[in-house]
Amino acid sequence: MDCRTVIRELSEYLDGELDRTLLAEVERHLAHCQDCRVVVNTTKKTIEFYCNSAPLPLPEEVRQRLHAALRTRLQRPTS
Template sequence: MHCKDLLKILSDYVDGELDQSLCADVEEHLKGCDPCRVVVDTTKKTIALFRDNLPYEIPLEAKERLHRLLRERWKERSSG
């Protein structure tokens, strides 16, 4: 397997959707290819971060300030 071949099936590999034979080929390639191993590890970590990340709640004070500024800008544009 070549690096470009791995990149074509990276998503399926990370999602665990490859058949055993192809998965074994990928894992064999990863044993000897540091750049591909970094790509796979980084992809897995990125997915985990987004999967585990809860939505960020903006503090009430910040929301109110943002809304006030938006209303002011809206008024400026409407009157100008």
């Protein structure tokens, strides 16, 4: 599994809706990919923030902005 796949599955992962096989793959990736761990932690905090201030589900606009931000992050060249 690569970073893009992790990001694609991120919302299901954070919602606890991934099936067991995918969940294991995401967690295996996170174990060795610090970039994705940062993304996961940031996203989790963002979602918690919105959950505390507004009822679920995450507003579509927020979700799209979040995904755009994640894509930008992934496209940045790594050194």
